[in-house]
Amino acid sequence: CDVFGIGGIRDKYPAEISGGEKQRTAVARALINHPLLVLADEPTGNLDSKSARAVIRTFEQARQALGATIFMVTHDSYAASHCDRVVILQDGRVRRTLEKGGMERSAFQDLLLDAIREMGKE
Structure with a gap:
């Protein structure tokens, strides 16, 4: 508690x-x-x-x-950045899968945000 x-x-x-x-x-x-x-x-x-x-x-x-x-x-990029693997969905379809590997959490969060921004351009 x-x-x-x-x-x-x-x-x-x-x-x-x-x-x-x-x-x-x-x-x-x-x-x-x-x-x-x-x-x-x-x-x-x-x-x-x-x-x-x-x-x-x-x-x-x-x-x-x-x-x-x-x-x-x-929907929280901070929470997602602590994960080992992130599967990004859009309209019920897998758009992208990202693996953290040995990357620092903050760098992985930046990668996630970049992927989300790219999806917004389509």
């Missing part, structure tokens, strides 16, 4: 907490049983940058400690 900053909402009902707190709670619940596969649909969508970083950091820890695979759907 402390990793996600949700310890203080333990005794509250869902109607009494914010959307971000609900989302962080959902991520914590998804990881509690140490799964080998996590399906994450916009896991940082309703979060402020600090909470989003905590979620991404926790996903990275799950991947390293458990060997878990994180399958994330996101």
Whole structure:
């Protein structure tokens, strides 16, 4: 709970907490049983940058400690830049697949943004 900053909402009902707190709670619940596969649909969508970083950091820890695979759907280039592989879709079709390899996270984010800009020119 402390990793996600949700310890203080333990005794509250869902109607009494914010959307971000609900989302962080959902991520914590998804990881509690140490799964080998996590399906994450916009896991940082309703979060402020600090909470989003905590979620991404926790996903990275799950991947390293458990060997878990994180399958994330996101519109957030920052979140995507932490992934090993990014598949860019447009209108339900695969437009491009990018591999991070040994690239630094910030350089990979720049590559992602360049790919998205190129798609906008078509």
